[in-house]
Amino acid sequence: MIGGGVIGAGWVARYIHNGIDVAIFDPDPEAPRKVGEVVAGADRAYARLTNAPQTAKGSYRFASSVADAVKDAELITEAAPEQTALKRKIYAEIEAAAGADVPIASSTSGIKPTDLQAEMKHPGRLLVAHPFNPVYLLPLVEIVGGEKSSEAAMTRAEEIFSEIGMKPLRIRKEIDAFVADRFLEAVWREALWLVKDGVATTEEIDDAIRFGFGLRWAQMGLFETYRVAGGEAGMRHFMAQFGPTLSWPWTKLMDVPEFNNELVDLIAGQSDAQSGHRSIRELERIRDENLVAIMQALKGQNDGKGWGAGETLRQYEDRLYARAHARAAAAEHDITKPLRLHETTVSPAWTDYNGHMTEFRYLQVLGDATDALLRFVGMDEAYNASGRSFYTVETHIRHLREVRAGKPIHALTTVLMADEKKLHLFHEIRHGETDEVLATGEHLLLHVDTKEGRACPAGEEIQAKAKQIAAAHEALPRPEGAGRSVGQKK
Ligand SMILES: NC(=O)C1=CN([C@@H]2O[C@H](COP(=O)(O)OP(=O)(O)OC[C@H]3O[C@@H](n4cnc5c(N)ncnc54)[C@H](O)[C@@H]3O)[C@@H](O)[C@H]2O)C=CC1
Numbered sequence: 001m002i003g004g005g006v007i008g009a010g011w012v013a014r015y016i017h018n019g020i021d022v023a024i025f026d027p028d029p030e031a032p033r034k035v036g037e038v039v040a041g042a043d044r045a046y047a048r049l050t051n052a053p054q055t056a057k058g059s060y061r062f063a064s065s066v067a068d069a070v071k072d073a074e075l076i077t078e079a080a081p082e083q084t085a086l087k088r089k090i091y092a093e094i095e096a097a098a099g100a101d102v103p104i105a106s107s108t109s110g111i112k113p114t115d116l117q118a119e120m121k122h123p124g125r126l127l128v129a130h131p132f133n134p135v136y137l138l139p140l141v142e143i144v145g146g147e148k149s150s151e152a153a154m155t156r157a158e159e160i161f162s163e164i165g166m167k168p169l170r171i172r173k174e175i176d177a178f179v180a181d182r183f184l185e186a187v188w189r190e191a192l193w194l195v196k197d198g199v200a201t202t203e204e205i206d207d208a209i210r211f212g213f214g215l216r217w218a219q220m221g222l223f224e225t226y227r228v229a230g231g232e233a234g235m236r237h238f239m240a241q242f243g244p245t246l247s248w249p250w251t252k253l254m255d256v257p258e259f260n261n262e263l264v265d266l267i268a269g270q271s272d273a274q275s276g277h278r279s280i281r282e283l284e285r286i287r288d289e290n291l292v293a294i295m296q297a298l299k300g301q302n303d304g305k306g307w308g309a310g311e312t313l314r315q316y317e318d319r320l321y322a323r324a325h326a327r328a329a330a331a332e333h334d335i336t337k338p339l340r341l342h343e344t345t346v347s348p349a350w351t352d353y354n355g356h357m358t359e360f361r362y363l364q365v366l367g368d369a370t371d372a373l374l375r376f377v378g379m380d381e382a383y384n385a386s387g388r389s390f391y392t393v394e395t396h397i398r399h400l401r402e403v404r405a406g407k408p409i410h411a412l413t414t415v416l417m418a419d420e421k422k423l424h425l426f427h428e429i430r431h432g433e434t435d436e437v438l439a440t441g442e443h444l445l446l447h448v449d450t451k452e453g454r455a456c457p458a459g460e461e462i463q464a465k466a467k468q469i470a471a472a473h474e475a476l477p478r479p480e481g482a483g484r485s486v487g488q489k490k
């Protein structure tokens, strides 16, 4: 990572949360503090973003030079100040130290990649990967190739960004400022005019966005929103009605207000009056929590497949679960003992007014432990897609000890019984530091034909593995609490 400012620190946070180790070069002596604060904000946001088992965090270190930062890199991300000459100088330093085929992704918000790669020895490796602030939460990254960018570098970068929960958007033609910043620039210019002309304050303009079209844009963008606004006749009627208004004097977009101290004082003064009572870090926290809430809400839409940024989050979670299941499958497990197949950390978003993990989250953790066991015995996407699955038909949870946010927890799973259609499981949720039993969950699962909605025998391999574990677990002492009912005397 070259440059550890607002954007560089955001990239670092996204990378390390996906298990990637990062070396950063930034000449600013304050950079370690600033990166540390952004990473702390990202930690808070990720704890709320998803319940899926997250990859063990990567590490970051500060390098003494560009060469030191890039020497072992598989991807080099540049987020240095927006100056073509400075970026070109940095690429020369990179090329002297890093392998010729390692892609360099520039975060520039508007400089054309052809201009950036003009003096490079291996220009094919350079592409633009334009992210959005906060980089660790917003999925979009515009991928822009220059005249000499290689398809291999662009594809590799897109693969990496998809893996880490982003939405790469390949821009078809190289133009200044790409696509998204074209809009932002237009809106920004018009807003400056509205404030300068005394039509609205900075706060009123923000209200005009966030109470209205800003909400629409988070989920449908411009064209789908306007299609719906055309009524039953859709876009054609919308254009027939509003097309002529384009020539009315509704914008001053082509005209830039004079950028002088008076304008800066006017805008910055109003912005101070609007938001100066909160620190930037506090505003970042509020922004992050709102973004997480929006993305989580969108994740539940579209029959559970997710919509817009929520669909990207859903796909990212599927990847996280697949990675966790692959880790569990690759690990050696002694099936003569209760199985440790699911580990997680208590999210701050899971706690109640007592500051402890709230009751329904125990069921979620137990459900994830059951899924991990089902994966372990061989149930995968292909099996589910063939119309077969297990449904939980009965559950008994005991809440034994409280646990606070940020604490590691794991489940130990005993298979009490397995036959051709049924699985009887007992999970203990344990504290990762003290090993105390925090809760137990006893569950009966039925194998079903999901198309017919009827119980049916499980696949032979799944049956065999489940029965093998159940036979091994039969030799264990019966877990304390197994078979208890609510309020039963000891
Ligand atoms: N701030 C924003 O909203 C966005 C910015 N970008 C782009 O990201 C890039 C960085 O912008 P910000 O992070 O906002 O700027 P920033 O000013 O917050 O950070 C730039 C960092 O680069 C460091 N730096 C200066 N010279 C350097 C050198 N020779 N080698 C390595 N690091 C050096 C600075 O010390 C500073 O920490 C720019 O190209 C910008 O256009 C992209 C998307 C959004």
Ligand SMILES: C[N+](C)(C)CC(=O)CC(=O)[O-]
Pocket: 109, 131, 132, 133, 181, 184
């Ligand atoms: C202001 N900006 C042009 C640097 C903004 C961006 O490039 C993207 C963003 O995060 O808004």
